[in-house]
Amino acid sequence: MKMKAAIYTGIEEIAIREVERNEPPPGFVLVDTKQTGICGSDLHSYFGHWGQSHEHAAGHETCGVVTALGEGVTEFDIGDKVAVECFSHCGTCKYCETGQYNLCFNRAWISPNMHGGFAEYTATHHSGLFKLPKRMTFEQGALVEPLAVSHRAIARSGANSRDTVAIIGGGTIGQFALADAVAAGVKETLITVKYEQQAALAKTLGADHIVNISDTDVQDYVKDVTNGIGFDAVIETVGGAENFNTATTIVRKQGAVVLVAGYYKPLEVNLSTIVWSEAFITGSNCYGYSGMETDFEAAIELIDSGKVDATKLVTHYYPLDEISEAFRVSADKTSGAIKVHVCQE
Ligand SMILES: [Zn+2]
Ligand SMILES: [Zn+2]
Structure with missing residues (x-):
């Protein structure tokens, strides 16, 4: 046929x-x-x-x-x-x-x-x-599939209700990471965006800080709002050396950086910040189990319940x-x- x-x-x-x-x-x-x-x-x-x-x-x-x-x-x-x-x-x-x-x-x-x-x-x-x-x-x-990707990235950061979470990128994975973090009840969220529609959406999803990279320096902004400490967890959803360097700079000492971007070529990045901060860097590979349930089951529940x-x-x-x-x-x-x-x- x-x-x-x-x-x-x-x-x-x-x-x-x-x-x-x-x-x-x-x-x-x-x-x-x-x-x-x-x-x-x-x-x-x-x-x-x-x-x-x-x-x-x-x-x-x-x-x-x-x-x-x-x-x-x-x-x-x-x-x-x-x-x-x-x-x-x-x-x-x-x-x-x-x-x-x-x-x-x-x-x-x-x-x-x-x-x-x-x-x-x-x-x-x-x-x-x-x-x-x-x-x-x-x-x-x-939308279950992309939400499951973001859900796993947040889970892999280990963020809890006392933690602050910064998300790099206002595309689908970034916005869903924001929505998932808000639904999980983390203490404070920040998302970086490039376009108007991304900022407007992040606002309706409940972001505490929306940083437009075309007019604001993310590192300066984070330094200001965290008294130089940085965020407990950073989720990098975009790719490229600049975003990796931003992620490892805005995370607090011994904080967690989760990479969930499409890296299609090797990058020249600054690794000394990681040595100094003792930050934990990890990847997040699609979806599997996060705790007792699969990321897909979690995403279906988040959508069906209206939490996302x-x-x-x-x-x-x-x-x-x-x-x-x-x-x-x-x-x-x-x-x-x-x-x-x-x-x-
Ligand atoms: Zn995909
Ligand atoms: Zn197998």
Whole structure:
């Protein structure tokens, strides 16, 4: 059977193609995709920073309805509303057995050699699927994946209700990190932004400090508001040497820096600040378990309960046929874009 899929056709080019629909192999299910967000990592591919597939559709911030079950899949039914992790895991290696399944030895792309969410249907491995509550909208469902990323980053910082949290970057992951920190009840939050729409959104999400990097020096600002101490935790969501250096400078001594950005090339950075401050620097890799529950379960609960009003982030909606315009708008933040959704409802 044929279906439509959006395929990268060159640098800053993506187009709709007629392709063969994937039937789900053993262990996979077929999902009728309903809404899919354009992620910063999709833009890295769009710009050619990372490799582009010229054969298969990308799209990992996706949700939809199960329409067919591959052999051996018993925990899902046709008609289930689901959200999808971007990778599959084996369930039996050392890391899977200890609940660190995002570090699985046999981790693979959720739809290997198959189409992702920027196609009418995606075949996804059952290990990365989560059922959504019936009342959840597809728009909310597509936001589970990025919120899970931010939830893990906040969890990995170890921040508690007495801690102050600074977030570098006003894009989706930064805004969701802010929303997650506010929902968790941390003491004080700061977010750096570059565009008007990011500042306006951060305000509605409850940020205590919004620092626009185009007119304010972040390091001076933090020095002022913390009496030179710095923030207990810093979440770096943007990438680049300058942001790394800012993160390690505005964190307090022995504070935590969590890196959750797309680093697509090696950087020249200042490491002596870390020696002097004894700060802890760590990464945050997609999502897995944070405490007793998975980051996906936590994100579903945060959205379903209304603790995080996730759809506030979505600024633009396009049908699949207009995906090239959707990417253009998403890539150009002067368009007012934060999260752009590709819709197939
Ligand atoms: Zn993503
Ligand atoms: Zn494994």
